[in-house]
Amino acid sequence: MQAATDNPIIGQSVGTVLDMWQKLAFTFVLISSFVLLYQSKRFRSATAQLRLYGKMSLTNYIAQSVIGALIYFPFGLYLAPYCGATLSLLIGMCTFLLQVVFCRWWLASHKQGPLETLWHRWTWMGSKR
Helix, strand or coil: CCCHHHCHHHHHHHHHHHHHHHHHHHHHHHHHHHHHHHCCHHHHHHCCHHHHHHHCHHHHHHHHHHHHHHHHCCCCCCCCCCCCHHHHHHHHHHHHHHHHHHHHHHHCCCCCCHHHHHHHHHHCCCCCC
16 A cells, blocks of 8 residues: 555645745745835835835736736847846846936925826726715
């Protein structure tokens, strides 16, 4: 008779469950580290620009997807086969920095990002405010 631990399906399932728990635990470690670091005035001031990025999170998410598609997919520049991990990381960091600059510029004259404004209007469409 075969032991349950010798069954490859059970071994694979247990491995998947343990991998998921490890990722969840690591997520809690990262969140806890950020919360603890945020107690420091120095860290808080260093990450202050991220507030602007967060105020426009929907706009940034969609823009990042469009920019990435235009850079890497065949209907755009199609750089995916030519960019390794390091160059892709640099492209991502440059995109992020450009978005932070755009957020600072946009929020100097607007309350929220363009897509956030649309979302807000569509949410309250038809209501009597």
